[in-house]
Amino acid sequence: MRVVAAMSGGVDSAVSAARMVEAGHEVVGVHLALSQQASVLRESARGCCTLEDSADARRVADRLGIPFYVWDLAERFRVEVVEDFVAEYAQGRTPNPCLRCNERIKFHALLDKALALGFDAVATGHYARIVTRGDTGARELHRAVDAAKDQSYVLGVLDQDQLVRAFFPLGDSTKTQVRAEAAERGFAVAKKPDSHDICFIADGDTRGWLTRRLGAQPGVILDEEGDVVGEHGGAYAFTVGQRKGLHLPRPAADGRPRYVREVDVERNVVVVAPADLLGVRRIDGEHVRWCGEAPSGPTRLGAQVRAHGAELPGTAYPRLSADGRCALEVVLDEPLRGVAPGQSVVLYDGTRVVGSATIRATHPD
Amino acid sequence: MPVYLDHAATTPVFPHVAAAMAEQATRVGNASSLHTAGRAARRIVEESRERLAAAIGARPSEVVFTSGGTESDNLAISGVLRARRDADPRRTRLLVSAIEHHAVLDCVEALEAREGVQVTWLPCDAEGVVHPEVLARELAADPESVALVSVMWANNEVGTVQDVAALAAMAHEHGIPMHTDAVQAVGHLPVDVAASGVDLLTLGGHKVGGPVGTGALVVKRDVAVVPLVYGGGQERQIRSGTLDTVGILGLSLAVEYAVAQRERETARLVGLRDALLKGALDLDLGIRVGGRWTTGDALGRLAGNAHLIVPGCEGDSLLYLLDAAGIECSTGSACQAGVPQPSHVLLAMGLTEREARGALRATLGHTSTAADVEAFLAALPAAVDRARRAAGATLGSG
Numbered sequence: 001m002r003v004v005a006a007m008s009g010g011v012d013s014a015v016s017a018a019r020m021v022e023a024g025h026e027v028v029g030v031h032l033a034l035s036q037q038a039s040v041l042r043e044s045a046r047g048c049c050t051l052e053d054s055a056d057a058r059r060v061a062d063r064l065g066i067p068f069y070v071w072d073l074a075e076r077f078r079v080e081v082v083e084d085f086v087a088e089y090a091q092g093r094t095p096n097p098c099l100r101c102n103e104r105i106k107f108h109a110l111l112d113k114a115l116a117l118g119f120d121a122v123a124t125g126h127y128a129r130i131v132t133r134g135d136t137g138a139r140e141l142h143r144a145v146d147a148a149k150d151q152s153y154v155l156g157v158l159d160q161d162q163l164v165r166a167f168f169p170l171g172d173s174t175k176t177q178v179r180a181e182a183a184e185r186g187f188a189v190a191k192k193p194d195s196h197d198i199c200f201i202a203d204g205d206t207r208g209w210l211t212r213r214l215g216a217q218p219g220v221i222l223d224e225e226g227d228v229v230g231e232h233g234g235a236y237a238f239t240v241g242q243r244k245g246l247h248l249p250r251p252a253a254d255g256r257p258r259y260v261r262e263v264d265v266e267r268n269v270v271v272v273a274p275a276d277l278l279g280v281r282r283i284d285g286e287h288v289r290w291c292g293e294a295p296s297g298p299t300r301l302g303a304q305v306r307a308h309g310a311e312l313p314g315t316a317y318p319r320l321s322a323d324g325r326c327a328l329e330v331v332l333d334e335p336l337r338g339v340a341p342g343q344s345v346v347l348y349d350g351t352r353v354v355g356s357a358t359i360r361a362t363h364p365d
Numbered sequence: 366m367p368v369y370l371d372h373a374a375t376t377p378v379f380p381h382v383a384a385a386m387a388e389q390a391t392r393v394g395n396a397s398s399l400h401t402a403g404r405a406a407r408r409i410v411e412e413s414r415e416r417l418a419a420a421i422g423a424r425p426s427e428v429v430f431t432s433g434g435t436e437s438d439n440l441a442i443s444g445v446l447r448a449r450r451d452a453d454p455r456r457t458r459l460l461v462s463a464i465e466h467h468a469v470l471d472c473v474e475a476l477e478a479r480e481g482v483q484v485t486w487l488p489c490d491a492e493g494v495v496h497p498e499v500l501a502r503e504l505a506a507d508p509e510s511v512a513l514v515s516v517m518w519a520n521n522e523v524g525t526v527q528d529v530a531a532l533a534a535m536a537h538e539h540g541i542p543m544h545t546d547a548v549q550a551v552g553h554l555p556v557d558v559a560a561s562g563v564d565l566l567t568l569g570g571h572k573v574g575g576p577v578g579t580g581a582l583v584v585k586r587d588v589a590v591v592p593l594v595y596g597g598g599q600e601r602q603i604r605s606g607t608l609d610t611v612g613i614l615g616l617s618l619a620v621e622y623a624v625a626q627r628e629r630e631t632a633r634l635v636g637l638r639d640a641l642l643k644g645a646l647d648l649d650l651g652i653r654v655g656g657r658w659t660t661g662d663a664l665g666r667l668a669g670n671a672h673l674i675v676p677g678c679e680g681d682s683l684l685y686l687l688d689a690a691g692i693e694c695s696t697g698s699a700c701q702a703g704v705p706q707p708s709h710v711l712l713a714m715g716l717t718e719r720e721a722r723g724a725l726r727a728t729l730g731h732t733s734t735a736a737d738v739e740a741f742l743a744a745l746p747a748a749v750d751r752a753r754r755a756a757g758a759t760l761g762s763g
Contacts, residue, residue, distance in 0.1 A: 028685070033704045054703050069685055070703030116755035117682060 002026045003167065004114040005123045006106060007060065007068070009053030011182045011189045012125030012170060014060040018185055019169040020123045021064050028119070029061035029068040032110060034077040035200065056189050063186065073109050080104040082200055086213050092265035093342025094239045096154065096307065097198055099356070103157035103289070111165055121165045128152040129171030129351075130163060139163040141291045141353040146174040153307050156346035156356035157289045207237040207245070219268035221246065224261065224277055235268045240362075241278060241338020248272070259338070279335030281365055283345055285328035285357025286321065294318055294326070295354065302348040303330050305339050305359065312336055316347055316354075328357040335364070368737045370694040372572075372669055372730030373521055373549060378615070379574040379622055379731070386576065386615040396608040397597060406610045413617035420617075420624040421568070422557030423583045429600045430613050433580035434548040434569035436593070438468040440582050440604065441544045441565045442515060444590035446476060449512040449542075451591070456512040458483040460503055462495045462527075463713040465517055467699055468567075469546055470709070473515075487516065491715050492657035493525035500535045508539040515543075518550035518566075522697035522710045522726060523656030524670025526554060533562035542588055548572055548580075552623030553631065553667055564588050568620070570612070574731060575619030579612040626731075631668035634729050635661060637738050641671045641727060644742040650749050651676050655711065655724065669729040672697060674716070678723040678752040681705045686748035692741050697726030 005017035007029045020027045031054045054070055061068035081101050088095035111122050127144035128151050141163055144150040158166065170178055182190035201209045214236055221230035230248040232238065242260040252258055252274070259278050262271040283303070295318055302311040314332040321327035330345055339362045347354040378386075394406030411425070418425040431437045442459065449456045461473050463486040476482040485503050489495045495516050504511065514536040519526045533543040542564035550556050552573035558566055565588060570579035584590055584603065596605030623630075639660050645652050655672035657665050675683065680696035681704075687694060698708035698721075707721035727741060 031703065058703070067685070067688060069681060070700075071681070072704040074704075113682075113755045116757070117686065117751055 001120040002028075002118060003121050003123050004028055004030045004110070004119050005066075006110060006125075007031050007057035008125070008195075009056035009189065009192075010125065010195060011179060011187065011192055012127070012175075013057070014125070014187050014189050015178045015182050015185070016123055016125035016167075016169045017060065017066070018064055018181075018187075020167060021066060023169075025123075027064070027066050027123075029057060029064070029066050030110070030114075031057045031068070031070045032077075032105070033070050033072045033074055034081075034105070035074060056192070060187055060189065071110065071113065073105055076109045077101070077105055077200075080109075085198075086210070088342050089210055089236045090214055090265065091342075092236060092263040094340040095342045095358075096344055097200075098154040098307070099157050099344050102155055107158055107162040107166060111162065115165070121167055123167035123169060125170055126151045126155060126168045127170050127173075127175075128155050128168045128353075130166060130168055131352075138292055139166075142171070143348070143351040143353070144171045149175045151307075152348075152353050153304055153344075153346050156291070156344065156353050158291060159289055160292055163291060210234070210237045217268055219270070221248065221270045221272055223252070223258070224271065224273040229258075229272065232270050235263050235265050235270050238263050238270050240340035246270075246272065263340075275337060277364075278337045279364055280337070280339040280362040281332050281335045282363035283330040283332070283339060283359055284361040284363075285330065285345055286325070286360045287358040288318070288326040288328045288355065289357070290355035291353050299349075299354075301330075301354055303332060304346050304348065305336065305343050311348055328355075330357075367688075367691045367693050368740045369732065370692060370727040370729065370737060370741060372733070373667075373697075373726065373728035374695055375571045375577065376574055376730040377732055378571075378576060379619055382575060382615050382618045382622070385618055386611050389611045389614055394610065396610055397599060406608075409610050410608050410613050413613045416617040416621050417581065420621045421551060421566075421583070422559045422561075423566075424586075426601075427558070427583050427585055429582045429584055429603050430608060430616075431580045431582055431604055432578055432609075433571070434466070434546065434567050435468040437567035437569070437580050437582035438466070438546055439472045440590065440593050441567060441584075442469060442472050442513065443476065443593060444603070445542060445544065445565065445588065446482065446512045447591035448589035452589070453509075455509050457481065458485060458507070458510040458512060460485045460487060460500065460511055460514045462487045462489065462516040464489050464493055464495070464520055464522075464525075464710040465515065466521055466546055466548070469515055469517070483510070489525075489713055493520055493523045493710065493714050494657065495527055495532070497528060497531040497535050500532055501538075504535060504539050504541065508541065511539070511541050513542055513544055516545060518545045518547040518556065519554060519667050520656070520710060521549050522708055522724075523672045523714070524549075524667035525656045526550070526665055526667065529563060530561045533564075537562065542585075549667060552620055552627060553669065554664065555627070556624075558583055570616040570619060573619050573623040576612050576615040579609065579616040581616070630731065631663045634668035634733070635663045637729050637733055637735060638668060638671050640735070641729075641738045641741060642673075644738065645671075645673055645745060648742070648746055648749075650746065652749075655714075667728075669733070671727045671729070673725045673727070674711075674720055675723040675725055675749055675752070676720065677756055678725075678749060679705075679756050680722060680724050682752035682755045683723075683725050683748055686751055687741075687744055690744040690748065692744050694725060694727045694741070696724050698724065 003025045007013045085097045127149040129142040131140040143152045197204045217234040220228045223229045256274045258272040261273040301316045303314045304311045317329040319327045346356040394402035396406040396410045414425045414428045536543040544565040545563045546567045548569045551568040564585045566583040571577040653674040707718045711721040
């Protein structure tokens with residue numbers, strides 16, 4: 001097959017590309033320029049689209065003897081990922097831009113361009129497995145063997161059309177194995193630190209970045225009784241379940257820690273409460289994506305609401321929303337704390353990813 | 366074997382030049398040393414200087430050897446600006462064409478940003494011609510403020526050749542020196558430094574069948590230049606550093622040979638170029654020719670330059686698809702972090718950013734053949750078709 005190996009400049013995508021070459025595919029390395037200022041050199045280990053990363057990726061491609069190109073998807077990325085991220089926060093929600101990027105950029109803009117140019121598929125260095133069913137030939141998305149590195153959560157937005165065109169050559173390996181293989185292959189990136197956080201927020205300070213984008217909007221923090229217990233610089237920058245960074249002037253009367261229970265951007269108010277008032281059992285999801293066939297009715301599944309969160313048992317109820325779109329309700333067996341609107345709930349059947357939805361609303365019971 | 370159509374980027378070293386360099390490479394001798402080995406090296410350097418000067422109508426004493434075109438451009442512009450400004454603090458303005466190579470463009474922009482230099486960008490017409498009347502008008506506005514005029518002899522992207530002699534004459538009317546970047550011109554056009562009247566001329570080795578890392582700045586004896594690098598005081602105190610005897614030999618032999626072959630070779634290349642351009646237009650793909658072009662013209666447009674505007678395409682998609690088909694060419698413009706930027710030359714010629722993104726440059730040289738042109742034309746339609754579909758995929762909001 002003719003395959004585009006997406007190469008971020010990191011160790012994972014380097015080994016992924018090498019394995020695709022070794023498997024006999026005709027591979028072309030492509031680095032995505034996603035930053036508006038691609039010429040900026042890395043200032044820290046964060047990020048995945050600096051000049052240095054592009055040069056690292058090129059060096060690996062040279063060693064593999066494959067062609068290498070930089071594709072400029074910065075404008076698409078800005079519109080579909082960065083602006084969406086800002087808009088979601090402005091509405092008091094907590095988006096995950098990695099899912100968005102996988103759905104709209106890596107397995108849409110990049111994949112479409114690759115297909116148009118005559119390629120058959122895109123390979124990435126994600127830790128997840130694709131299993132082809134013997135009976136139907138359908139592709140299933142599964143958790144990676146390395147539970148600590150598993151990235152199936154951020155791929156839970158991919159549908160069957162996208163999975164058919166995807167390769168994840170690292171799904172059966174541990175990170176330790178991948179680093180060792182990179183060193184064996186003589187890749188200079190073998191010891192390069194993992195990237196963390198959000199690639200377009202270089203210093204990792206999401207709240208500071210949002211304040212620069214949305215402006216300071218001072219307001220008050222209320223407790224569950226409606227009493228003012230503190231102040232904030234903009235309700236949009238808070239996330240349900242958050243404990244750190246509240247800067248409450250006094251401890252609560254009961255001495256227990258307070259968590260963000262509600263972010264109300266209309267009133268520019270943040271409501272805090274003790275942990276036991278944050279439990280969520282019922283999740284309303286929108287923007288539902290099924291990796292394969294949609295469940296026809298209520299189904300017992302595992303639900304995960306954060307990239308590295310635990311998977312909890314529950315029941316998923318596929319529904320039609322008022323406007324005729326596919327919607328999803330998930331009822332957890334036990335209440336879960338820190339479920340924020342805007343996050344994605346990804347559903348699992350064993351190791352298999354069934355689908356995902358964006359959390360629209362949560363309910364305690 | 367891939368078809369190499371990127372001679373404007375670099376061109377293979379002539380075999381006899383490579384052989385002469387290889388023979389010299391193992392000999393010892395610093396051309397600045399006084400002993401026998403040093404004198405032997407010195408003799409090669411000075412004979413090379415005479416050989417090079419004779420080939421381009423300059424005096425040997427005017428030739429300053431450098432590491433290539435980029436250094437020569439930087440030395441000419443920074444060096445003359447600083448010397449002229451030292452002599453007369455009012456002279457802080459540069460008149461520079463908008464279609465220069467980045468070696469000039471970025472140097473000028475750096476001086477503007479870091480030293481408060483004023484820059485007047487000279488516009489060009491839709492064919493990339495900088496008209497002498499435009500320069501005359503800008504000069505007349507405030508001649509006392511001007512330190513230097515710099516306009517390239519021939520453009521590296523679209524191949525348009527300027528009337529350098531007329532531009533130099535305009536500058537001289539106000540007593541202002543004229544620099545020209547002739548990297549693409551030497552060996553490909555009749556370049557006679559004395560007849561052109563220019564005060565400084567940049568040339569490089571690897572665009573004429575010489576080695577990369579070699580070049581020269583021709584500097585008239587009465588032009589003061591503040592150095593960029595200081596050291597042993599070689600090259601009239603203008604360019605310190607141990608002389609690269611082997612490289613200088615290669616440079617001079619390549620320029621001498623290219624100049625001697627020029628008329629015959631350009632006649633051959635014009636035939637290939639015209640076949641390529643006509644062939645591309647005849648494909649009925651909406652392709653246009655960038656720059657000035659008349660069939661058979663070897664003087665107004667570089668003989669080896671074929672520049673195409675392919676509407677609805679991203680140049681980098683075309684490059685990938687042609688490379689995959691064994692054809693090596695270029696968009697002609699610079700990359701930023703590997704991402705092709707819309708060419709400042711095409712924008713200056715009045716193209717829109719979208720049009721400029723569809724630029725494709727095929728440049729022919731001494732190894733090019735009719736078979737290369739045929740292979741290019743055979744591969745182009747499928748590449749354009751796919752690149753157009755890819756552009757739709759990337760731009761769509763889908």
